[in-house]
Amino acid sequence: MNLPHDTDERLAALRRQAAEWAGELRSHALTWEQTQRSAHTTVTRPPELALLTALSDLSLPERYDKPAVEAYGHRFTTTNALERAVLTEEAAYGDAALLLAAPGALTAGPVVEALGSTDQQDWFYGRLAGRTGWTCLAMTEAGHGSDAAGMRSALTRPERDDRTDACEDHVLTGAKTYIGNAARAHTAVVFARTGDGPLDLRAVLLDLRAPGVTAAPLPTIGLAGALGTLGLDAVEVGADGLLGRHLPPIKRGMWGWLRAFNLLRTSAAAMGVGIARAAHDYVRHHRTTLRAEDRARLDGISRRTAAVRELTYRAVGEIEAHPDRGHLPSVAKVSAARLAERTTREALRFFGHGARLDHPLLDKWARDARGVEYLEGTSDIQRLQIYNTLARSGPAPAPPTGPGE
Numbered sequence: 001m002n003l004p005h006d007t008d009e010r011l012a013a014l015r016r017q018a019a020e021w022a023g024e025l026r027s028h029a030l031t032w033e034q035t036q037r038s039a040h041t042t043v044t045r046p047p048e049l050a051l052l053t054a055l056s057d058l059s060l061p062e063r064y065d066k067p068a069v070e071a072y073g074h075r076f077t078t079t080n081a082l083e084r085a086v087l088t089e090e091a092a093y094g095d096a097a098l099l100l101a102a103p104g105a106l107t108a109g110p111v112v113e114a115l116g117s118t119d120q121q122d123w124f125y126g127r128l129a130g131r132t133g134w135t136c137l138a139m140t141e142a143g144h145g146s147d148a149a150g151m152r153s154a155l156t157r158p159e160r161d162d163r164t165d166a167c168e169d170h171v172l173t174g175a176k177t178y179i180g181n182a183a184r185a186h187t188a189v190v191f192a193r194t195g196d197g198p199l200d201l202r203a204v205l206l207d208l209r210a211p212g213v214t215a216a217p218l219p220t221i222g223l224a225g226a227l228g229t230l231g232l233d234a235v236e237v238g239a240d241g242l243l244g245r246h247l248p249p250i251k252r253g254m255w256g257w258l259r260a261f262n263l264l265r266t267s268a269a270a271m272g273v274g275i276a277r278a279a280h281d282y283v284r285h286h287r288t289t290l291r292a293e294d295r296a297r298l299d300g301i302s303r304r305t306a307a308v309r310e311l312t313y314r315a316v317g318e319i320e321a322h323p324d325r326g327h328l329p330s331v332a333k334v335s336a337a338r339l340a341e342r343t344t345r346e347a348l349r350f351f352g353h354g355a356r357l358d359h360p361l362l363d364k365w366a367r368d369a370r371g372v373e374y375l376e377g378t379s380d381i382q383r384l385q386i387y388n389t390l391a392r393s394g395p396a397p398a399p400p401t402g403p404g405e
């Protein structure tokens with residue numbers, strides 16, 4: 001399938017280069033999973049692979065020191081949402097678990113850019129410029145995943161004799177779970193509450209080597225090696241660490257979170273599309289003889305994947321033009337999560353009994369695909385968001401949907 005932007009030579013070059021590098025991710029996928037399973041309490045770093053390095057370098061804005069990425073005669077120093085989706089899709093085609101273990105600022109960066117002052121951005125990106133390092137974005141808590149606004153982590157003012165009302169030092173206490181790269185990261189953006197009101201949700205920049213922070217890997221059935229937990233026991237946060245101080249109160253917390261998540265949802269959708277494409281191509285490659293009904297099933301997968309892929313790139317276009325509009329990214333995310341799960345399971349059925357044992361990559365992708373459902377909010381939560389947007393603004397133009405989607 002040709003997407004409209006595939007006619008863009010620069011983007012096509014990036015996709016071609018990323019697709020080539022993704023082969024390297026694929027060749028490490030099963031070993032990486034095995035390592036994570038046998039050493040699930042030890043912090044491990046993914047191998048140094050060209051695509052992970054490129055993702056890391058390109059996650060920093062142009063002004064920070066890092067090598068440019070060369071792709072078939074084109075030079076990239078950072079990525080816009082479209083280029084980011086292309087890289088994510090191709091990386092997930094290679095291996096989604098390794099993609100999620102990539103260094104850089106892939107998830108925390110969009111929040112820092114939305115909420116950080118120039119000094120805060122310099123501090124955050126300065127820790128990544130010219131070296132390999134991991135960061136994380138910590139929102140989810142046990143019992144407060146979908147209901148993120150109900151989080152319990154607290155940002156309180158310390159009781160000190162020398163404290164004046166102008167002092168903005170805080171103490172952070174709480175526990176975060178299911179956090180991407182938590183155990184590898186040296187720097188985090190952590191969300192917490194300063195009070196019970198709707199404007200009391202704030203984000204802070206944190207050096208994870210600070211006293212009171214504990215981090216541990218979290219073993220999972222799919223996307224092994226991606227997640228971890230953070231313990232925050234009275235961690236001191238200076239005024240400099242409080243994101244959004246330079247913004248009006250209404251834009252200090254939730255606004256930055258929603259803006260960043262609109263972008264991250266398009267990445268999650270691109271990831272689902274990448275996994276589905278991988279499963280589809282695996283069947284085409286390994287089932288050389290197909291009965292007519294099998295061919296029709298495979299063609300159906302191909303059409304559905306093409307439709308969700310097109311929807312995903314429409315959502316990316318929407319987010320580039322209107323970063324605050326989350327309706328289409330949510331539609332794309334729901335469709336891509338369902339596509340990835342359905343396609344990987346259907347792909348296994350092409351190989352009959354024992355498929356999960358005989359085809360470990362397909363088995364892995366079916367487990368990994370489940371994770372896409374939870375990334376950046378479950379489908380139920382996306383549907384609520386879609387409903388709320390439509391209820392506020394009236395019916396939007398119907399997005400394209402594929403057969404059966």
Ligand SMILES: Cc1cc2nc3c(=O)[nH]c(=O)nc-3n(C[C@H](O)[C@H](O)[C@H](O)COP(=O)(O)OP(=O)(O)OC[C@H]3O[C@@H](n4cnc5c(N)ncnc54)[C@H](O)[C@@H]3O)c2cc1C
Binds near residue numbers: 137144223226
């Ligand atoms: C691979 C992966 C990476 C992740 N990375 C990060 C990260 O970097 N940072 C971070 O902060 N978090 C991260 N998460 C956590 C993720 O955001 C949460 O898993 C997600 O928000 C769901 O929360 P939960 O797991 O607590 O599920 P729950 O909120 O407990 O949901 C359980 C079920 O109940 C349904 N449900 C819940 N509330 C409602 C409702 N109001 N209406 C209808 N149905 C509802 C859900 O749809 C779901 O099916 C990651 C998760 C995964 C799997």
